[in-house]
Amino acid sequence: MSKLSSEFSMKDLDPLNYFLGIAVNSTSTGLFLSQQRYASEILEKVGMSQCKSVCTPVATFGKLYANTGSPCDDPTLYRSLAGALQYLTFTRPDISYVVQQVCLDMHDSRV
Template identity: 60%
Template sequence: MGFIQSKSDNSLFILHHQEHTAYLLLYVDDILLVTSSDTLRQHLMASLASEFAMKDLGPLSYFLGIFVTRHNNSMFLSQQAYAHDIINRAGMRSCKPVDTPVDTQPKLSSTSGTAFEDPSLYRSLAGALQYTTFTRPDLSYAVQQICMHMHAPLNSHWQALKRIIRYLQGTASYGLTLESSPSVALTAFTDADWAGCPDTR
């Protein structure tokens, strides 16, 4: 149909035809199709339906555990239900929330402390938390830190993981707002602490 696979995401396919553009995101049997015109969308849907059994679910509201809410010219992406599922899986439904996802003082180490008794639980929850970073960039650093120790988690790593879940408890309704902008500039902020890691310094 003229789509070209994206080099940055194997599940994303892009079509450029004259002044029209379409993006098709494919995950197993779920498809998200975004087009620059209704005519192109209808044409692509008809072409796909002629090859595959399909059902048009209409405007995007839910995709791979992410809820989408539209507000005028913006979309709010939320994984609130998924966050509550992680909290329940961890057995922390009644935990008290904290204001930050990571303790700013101690640094996690791969050698200090005793081994955590249930590495499978740790890996399962750490993996689940990785998926939340799609709509929660505020969790990215904290989740990256606990994922570095999935091969041999210690009790200190488990405490760090539980802190992220306590942060989720108070911020489960947070998400990501997408809206058009006249600027294409990307702004990033960082606070590099090159010698701060006790393992790699």
């Protein structure tokens, strides 16, 4: 720290506990990273904080088609949510497939 501070203007902000949506907990075996708070904030943003979870949130046998349904009222919200979900896959790789399916239609989102 002293060598870095001699070269750069910096200050010590104590141990890391939450940064860029990732909570960091230090244990004797290493670091535990979690985005539970970040995921809760996403759900609150779209008014889904009371929804129940499911094991497989997408039908693996069906396909979505680009020209079905009506355009989203607010495509900016859809794109923002898709980006937030992409960031969430850093600590939740189990939702990568579903998030990828959501991102396929970001250019022309429909409901």
